[in-house]
Amino acid sequence: xxxxSQPSARPRRLLPRTVAIWAAGWLVVGAAACAGAAPSASERxxxxxxxxxxxxxxxxETARLHAFFDRYWQESAERHPIWATFRGDHRYxxxxxxxxxxxxxxxxxxxxxxxxxxxAFRRERLAPADQVSLDVFVHNARLRVARxxxxxxxxxxxxxxxxxxxxxxxxxxxxxxxxxxTTMALARLRAYPARVDQEIDHLRGGIALGWVPARPVLERxxxxxxxxxxxxLREGPYFEPWRKQPAETPGRDAQAAEAEAVIRDRVLxxxxxxxxxxxxxxxxxxxxxxxxxxxxxGEAVYALLVRQHTTTDLTPQQVHAxxxxxxxxxxxxxxxxxxxxxxxxxxxxLMQHLRQPKYMHDTPEAMLEHIRAIAKRLDAEMPRLFxxxxxxxxxxxxxxxxxxxxxxxxxxxxxxxxxxxxxANVLAYKGRPRWALPTLVAHEAVPGHHLQIARALEIDALPxxxxxxxxxxxxxxxxxxxxxxxxxxxxxxxxxxxxxHLQAQALRAARLVVDxxxxxxxxxxxxxxxxxxxxxxxxxxxxxxxxxxxxxxxxQALAYMVGKLRIDAQRDRARAALGERFDLRRFHNAVxxxxxxxxxxxxxxxxxxxxxxxxx
Numbered sequence: 360x361x362x363x364s365q366p367s368a369r370p371r372r373l374l375p376r377t378v379a380i381w382a383a384g385w386l387v388v389g390a391a392a393c394a395g396a397a398p399s400a401s402e403r404x405x406x407x408x409x410x411x412x413x414x415x416x417x418x419x420e421t422a423r424l425h426a427f428f429d430r431y432w433q434e435s436a437e438r439h440p441i442w443a444t445f446r447g448d449h450r451y452x453x454x455x456x457x458x459x460x461x462x463x464x465x466x467x468x469x470x471x472x473x474x475x476x477x478x479a480f481r482r483e484r485l486a487p488a489d490q491v492s493l494d495v496f497v498h499n500a501r502l503r504v505a506r507x508x509x510x511x512x513x514x515x516x517x518x519x520x521x522x523x524x525x526x527x528x529x530x531x532x533x534x535x536x537x538x539x540x541t542t543m544a545l546a547r548l549r550a551y552p553a554r555v556d557q558e559i560d561h562l563r564g565g566i567a568l569g570w571v572p573a574r575p576v577l578e579r580x581x582x583x584x585x586x587x588x589x590x591x592l593r594e595g596p597y598f599e600p601w602r603k604q605p606a607e608t609p610g611r612d613a614q615a616a617e618a619e620a621v622i623r624d625r626v627l628x629x630x631x632x633x634x635x636x637x638x639x640x641x642x643x644x645x646x647x648x649x650x651x652x653x654x655x656x657g658e659a660v661y662a663l664l665v666r667q668h669t670t671t672d673l674t675p676q677q678v679h680a681x682x683x684x685x686x687x688x689x690x691x692x693x694x695x696x697x698x699x700x701x702x703x704x705x706x707x708x709l710m711q712h713l714r715q716p717k718y719m720h721d722t723p724e725a726m727l728e729h730i731r732a733i734a735k736r737l738d739a740e741m742p743r744l745f746x747x748x749x750x751x752x753x754x755x756x757x758x759x760x761x762x763x764x765x766x767x768x769x770x771x772x773x774x775x776x777x778x779x780x781x782x783a784n785v786l787a788y789k790g791r792p793r794w795a796l797p798t799l800v801a802h803e804a805v806p807g808h809h810l811q812i813a814r815a816l817e818i819d820a821l822p823x824x825x826x827x828x829x830x831x832x833x834x835x836x837x838x839x840x841x842x843x844x845x846x847x848x849x850x851x852x853x854x855x856x857x858x859x860h861l862q863a864q865a866l867r868a869a870r871l872v873v874d875x876x877x878x879x880x881x882x883x884x885x886x887x888x889x890x891x892x893x894x895x896x897x898x899x900x901x902x903x904x905x906x907x908x909x910x911x912x913x914x915q916a917l918a919y920m921v922g923k924l925r926i927d928a929q930r931d932r933a934r935a936a937l938g939e940r941f942d943l944r945r946f947h948n949a950v951x952x953x954x955x956x957x958x959x960x961x962x963x964x965x966x967x968x969x970x971x972x973x974x975x
Contacts, residue, residue, distance in 0.1 A: 417484035424480055424489055428496070428822040431473055435824075438466055441525070444532050446827050447772030452533065453546035455554040458561050467507050474500040487967075491953065491960060492822055498957050499828075502667045512660045514565030517637060518576045518911030522558050523584045526551060526626070527596035534772070535603040541614060544600045548621045552629040559636045566644050573649030575884065576911045577642055579904070584634055588627065597622045649910035651878045661878045664914030669921040670832045670957035675879040678917055682871025685920060686894055689865045696861065699854045710896040713855060718792045723757065723785035729793060730783050731755045733800040733850075740848040741805055746944040747952075749813035753779040753804055759786050764904075766799060768808040771816060773827055779809045790898055794855035798842045798863045801850065806947075807838035815954040825954040831915060833955040836922015839867055843923075866895045866905075867923070870916040874909045884910070925958045926950060929965045936969050945972070 436443035440451035456462070477497050482490055506513060516522045533544045565571060572580075587596055594602075601615040651657035665675055673681075693709075702712045720726040734755055741748055751771045758767075764787070769780040781804045801807055811834065815826050842863060851857045869891050876882035876890070884906055891902040909916050929950070934941045949968040956964065 416486045417481070420481055420484045421486065421489055424485060424493065425822065427476060427480075428492065428824060431496075432823045434469070438469065441529060444529060446770075447774060447776075449534060449537070449540065449543070452540065452543040453550075455547065455550055458554075458557045462557075470500065470503050470507070474504055488820070491956075491964070492825060494960055495825060495828075495956060498670070498960070499824075499830075502663075505663055506667075509656060509660050509663070511565055511568035511570030511655060514561055514568065514570055515572050515911075516558065516561065517580045517641065518572050519579075519908045521580055521911070523580045523633065523637075524587075526630075527587055530597050530599045533600040533603075534777070535600045536605060541600045541604055541608075541618070545614065545618055545621065548597070548618065548626055552625050555629040555633050559633065562636060562641060566640060569655050571641055571644045571646065573884075573907075573910050574642065574645040574647055575903075575907045576649060577637055577645055579907055581634065581637055584630065584637075588630060588634075592619060592622055592627075595622075597626055648877075648884045649913075650881070651913055652881070658879070661913055665875075665917060668831050668914040668918040670830060670959065671921060671925075673921065675875040678871050678921065679875040679880070681924070682868050682873075682875070682920070685868035685924075686865060686872065689861055689868060690894070693858065693861050693865065696854050696858045700858075706893065706896045709858075713792060713794065713858065718794060718855065720788045720791070720793065723788045726788040726791065726796075727755070727757055727783055727785050729796055730781070730800055733797055734781065734804050737801060737805050737845075737848075737850065741810070743848060744806055744844055744944060744947060745810070746942070746948045747814075749810065749817050751775055751778060751809075751813040751816065753781060753809040753813070755781045755783055755804075757785045758782045759784070766803055768803045768812075770808075770812045773816065773823070775816065779813055781809070790901070792855075792859070794853070794859040795862070796859070797845060797850045797856050798860040801842045801845045802838045802863070805841075806844050807841035808834070810841070811837045811951055811955075814951045818952060818954060821954050828955050830955040830957060831918035832922040832925075832958050833961065834922075835919040836924075836926055836958075837950070839864070839919045839923035840926045862895060862897070864920075866891075866897065867916075867920040869894045870905075870909065871920055873906065874914065874916050877906075877909055878913050922958065925961070929962065933965060933969050933972075937972055940972055940975070942972075 436448050436451060439456050440454045441456055443449075443451050457465075474497065477493060477500060480493055482493055485493065529547070530544065534540050590596070592598060598615075598618060601611070601618050604611055604615070646653060651661040654660070661675065665673065665678065669678070693706075697709050700709070700712065702709050720729065734753075753771075758764075764784050766784050766787075767782045769782060771777055771779045781800070803809070815821070815828075818826060842860060845851055845860065851860045873882070873887045873890055877884075877887055882890075887906045887909070888899070888902050891897065891905060892899065895902070897905075905916075930943075930946060933946055946965075946968075949965060950961070953961075953964055
């Protein structure tokens with residue numbers, strides 16, 4: 360894509376800034392984009408080799424490195440077919456990964472071998488961009504190898520985004536319009552009972568090692584599983600590929616009947632076995648809370664998870680203090696909005712005022728339309744914030760996951776054959792005020808997750824593991840930073856909307872305090888809930904769900920605010936260094952255009968960008 364901030368003698372072909380496509384009742388909103396074909400893989404390889412030669416680097420080492428990255432990406436898809444499905448590679452949609460003891464041992468050995476091969480490359484002979492790719496690969500591989508020490512923790516697979524919801528998620532990801540897709544999905548359904556039996560054995564190993572999820576986490580997992588089992592078979596999540604299949608597909612009715620029989624006779628009994636294992640074996644051994652400090656080697660596990668999710672050397676104590684600092688800053692701003700609203704009292708009184716019926720949606724459809732309106736409004740503002748924008752569109756679609764479930768984002772297929780999706784949980788309409796939605800849409804859609812992820816997918820000069828990778832501190836840190844950009848384009852144009860934005864930021868700051876409090880400072884679940892209620896004003900059911908999430912997935916929630924604050928600091932450093940030369944639009948592309956990065960690597964990228972801008 361051409362740099363939109365620079366004049367050109369030749370006209371640029373631009374797609375419309377807002378593209379609305381109605382299909383199957385879902386609105387697709389396209390980001391502003393510059394047109395132009397991406398280079399092919401062969402062109403990319405030739406360009407990399409040419410640039411390496413021109414820079415005096417070793418072209419043979421460069422070619423060997425890219426061949427290694429390609430081989431890793433292919434082998435990772437074969438070893439992790441579910442991951443391949445979710446990233447849009449559908450060649451292995453008929454199979455599951457192997458979590459037998461032998462399968463886990465083989466994958467662990469492969470991971471160690473990949474790291475050893477990466478460390479053997481002569482980094483000094485690579486071009487700077489390839490050095491970054493190697494650094495990112497080694498960073499990620501070292502973390503995966505480090506986790507191998509903690510087999511018990513790796514067996515905690517029931518919980519937040521846990522195995523109990525995996526089949527439903529996988530069936531939703533089936534591209535039913537593609538020829539042969541439902542045939543592969545049917546084969547995967549047939550193989551599911553064996554995968555469940557492997558998982559139950561995996562969980563039993565965790566019991567023997569003293570690693571069982573906390574009781575509240577297991578109870579939520581059971582509720583999720585029961586919701587799936589209670590649905591009428593053809594309306595339930597396992598049948599979704601055949602519900603979505605085009606009516607004109609040859610043999611559709613016969614295959615749908617076969618899928619129904621497989622679900623009834625094989626899948627549902629397997630899910631019942633999983634349920635019995637949770638009830639009869641895990642729950643009796645479950646601790647009342649899930650502080651990692653109570654598990655064998657739990658403190659070491661948590662320290663590793665903090666490093667993994669924040670990509671920093673921050674200690675849990677430093678993260679805890681950082682959260683308290685941010686809550687104090689945000690609390691001052693919230694108090695100013697409360698005065699503007701003329702509401703006396705504390706957070707409880709403010710929330711009572713802001714949850715009046717006039718601030719709520721009357722129906723799920725009303726909430727969905729409100730989200731779509733915000734998305735269209737944001738889309739039109741993106742050229743003010745970015746020098747270059749992705750071509751891939753995004754859509755807004757309803758989901759029905761229970762009132763306590765959050766909204767989410769689904770990335771586009773890797774091949775660019777479909778949009779990204781903002782998944783709006785419309786069942787939450789009674790508890791989600793209108794003023795909470797602007798910052799939420801900015802986070803999940805644009806300028807948040809969709810813009811960042813779609814942009815990375817289209818940077819064809821990067822190896823696939825960087826274009827399609829996920830580094831939580833970067834991805835979630837960017838989305839939280841993106842929420843703050845709404846202020847500069849008038850998104851938070853009422854006191855209520857400003858509060859909604861500040862409340863969302865306070866939630867992420869409170870996570871720093873609560874997550875570390877639970878796992879390193881002996882906080883009880885109730886203390887964590889009370890703290891969140893006091894400092895965020897969120898609904899009690901939502902807060903309890905959040906706290907159980909931090910218990911189930913330790914350290915993950917730290918990434919949001921740590922990443923956001925680092926991007927804030929990088930922007931301030933760049934502005935101070937460049938003065939009048941600082942261009943916010945170009946800075947945003949400097950952050951995004953190398954794909955997801957560990958924060959220390961991103962620091963180096965921004966330092967290099969500052970020097971380039973000085974020389975312009």
